[in-house]
Amino acid sequence: xxxxxxxxxxxxxxxxxxxxxxxxxxxxxxxxxxxxxxxxxxxxxxxxxxxxxxxxxxxxxxxxxxxxxxxxxxxxxxxxxxxxxxxxxxxxxxxxxxxxxxxxxxxxxxxxxxxxxxxxxxxxxxxx
Amino acid sequence: xxxxxxxxxxxxxxxxxxxxxxxxxxxxxxxxxxxxxxxxxxxxxxxxxxxxxxxxxxxxxxxxxxxxxxxxxxxxxxxxxxxxxxxxxxxxxxxxxxxxxxxxxxxxxxxxxxxxxxxxxxxxxxxx
DNA sequence: CTGAATCCCCCACGATACTG
DNA sequence: CAGTATCGTGGGGGATTCAG
Numbered sequence: 001x002x003x004x005x006x007x008x009x010x011x012x013x014x015x016x017x018x019x020x021x022x023x024x025x026x027x028x029x030x031x032x033x034x035x036x037x038x039x040x041x042x043x044x045x046x047x048x049x050x051x052x053x054x055x056x057x058x059x060x061x062x063x064x065x066x067x068x069x070x071x072x073x074x075x076x077x078x079x080x081x082x083x084x085x086x087x088x089x090x091x092x093x094x095x096x097x098x099x100x101x102x103x104x105x106x107x108x109x110x111x112x113x114x115x116x117x118x119x120x121x122x123x124x125x126x127x128x
Numbered sequence: 129x130x131x132x133x134x135x136x137x138x139x140x141x142x143x144x145x146x147x148x149x150x151x152x153x154x155x156x157x158x159x160x161x162x163x164x165x166x167x168x169x170x171x172x173x174x175x176x177x178x179x180x181x182x183x184x185x186x187x188x189x190x191x192x193x194x195x196x197x198x199x200x201x202x203x204x205x206x207x208x209x210x211x212x213x214x215x216x217x218x219x220x221x222x223x224x225x226x227x228x229x230x231x232x233x234x235x236x237x238x239x240x241x242x243x244x245x246x247x248x249x250x251x252x253x254x255x256x
Numbered sequence: 257c258t259g260a261a262t263c264c265c266c267c268a269c270g271a272t273a274c275t276g
Numbered sequence: 277c278a279g280t281a282t283c284g285t286g287g288g289g290g291a292t293t294c295a296g
Contacts, residue, residue, distance in 0.1 A: 001237060012177040014162035016233025017226060023237075025153045027289080034142035043258055049140040054290060059259060080257040081296080093236060098145060100228040105144025108221060109129060109151075155269085171278055182270060187279065208277040209276085261294075268288095275280075 002068035023068055024094065028053050028061050033091065033098050036071060040086040070094065130196035151196055152222065156181050156189050161219065161226050164199060168214040198222065 002023050024030055028050060035041060035049060046058060053061075062085060065071045070091035076082040105111055132150050152158055156178065163169060163177060174186060181189075190213060193199045198219035204210040233239055 012159070012163070014159035014177075014230070016237060016239045017158040017162045017229045018156065018233075019237040019239040020229040020233040021149075021153050021158045025149050028146065030145040030149045031140070031142035034145045035140070049142075055259080056291090057289065060289090075258095079296090081259085083258060090236075094232065097228045097232050100225045101145045101148040102142070104222065104225050105146075105148040108218075109132070109144060109147040111132075111143045111147040183279075184271090185269065188269090203278095207276090209279080211278060257296100259295085261292100263290105263292085265290085266288095268286095270283105270285085272283090273281085276278095 002070075020097065023070075024097065026061060026064055027057065029065060030098060030101060032058075032061060032065065033070065033087070033094060034102060036085060036087045036091070037095060037098065040074075040084050043083050043085070046085070065091075130198075148225065151198075152225065154189060154192055155185065157193060158226060158229060160186075160189060160193065161198065161215070161222060162230060164213060164215045164219070165223060165226065168202075168212050171211050171213070174213065193219075 024033065031050060032046065035046065043058070043062075046062075047053070047055065050058065062071065062073070066073050069088055072086050072088050074084045074086065076084070130151050132147055152161065159178060160174065163174065171186070171190075174190075175181070175183065178186065190199065190201070194201050197216055200214050200216050202212045202214065204212070
């Protein structure tokens with residue numbers, strides 16, 4: 001069971017919400033998980049689809065996800081090195097959560113507008 | 129439609145996930161939303177159930193949630209002041225998301241363990 | 257190719273005090 | 277009761293360099 005890194009959470013009934021958020025929000029973890037749902041990926045493959053994430057951050061986030069038991073890190077001892085990241089069974093339990101996030105984002109933010117038809121929605125200037 | 133406050137999000141298909149996270153994660157927003165799903169609440173009522181949140185932060189988070197159209201702020205012009213926070217219809221669209229977070233937290237973190245029977249799970253030391 | 261180590265800036269956030 | 281204003285700080289995270 002993953003541990004909570006940050007603040008002391010009060011234990012009012014809603015704290016489970018924050019607990020989950022703490023685990024999946026650590027900056028880019030959401031997207032990383034999302035992509036790993038589809039397929040195992042190498043480090044550089046993740047870098048490519050996440051151009052705004054620095055190498056350092058990507059490494060750190062992957063390490064935390066690994067610590068929490070969400071992903072598996074498979075190291076192939078060869079030159080050049082090859083490391084593959086994949087979801088664990090436990091990581092897959094997050095699927096409904098991540099998909100709920102994805103679905104809402106698609107419906108209600110301009111970031112889901114890619115798949116839509118009306119360019120009139122693109123009024124947010126978040127593409128540069 | 130709410131706007132994204134922080135980083136430039138790449139637009140790989142998973143960005144909708146991060147976009148949603150940005151909006152609901154802003155520190156304690158998740159819990160705030162969770163509690164407002166149940167009932168309209170006054171400022172101090174929220175403070176009481178969120179003892180770890182400073183007054184300043186609570187105010188800021190509520191303001192952001194209001195800006196994003198998730199909650200409504202009803203001011204009663206009277207002495208002493210009375211302000212009630214409630215979810216908007218738009219805010220209620222987040223319900224499946226928040227509930228997915230809640231459910232996962234209940235199942236997989238010690239913060240959901242309050243309602244469970246087996247004390248063997250309480251090995252995390254997050255209660256004090 | 258994957259990753260660790262170092263430097264350093266910035267601002268999110270806490271603490272505290274004041275107000276209508 | 278429900279906020280604002282101000283100040284100080286910790287560490288999150290970017291840029292860069294080194295390494296196997």
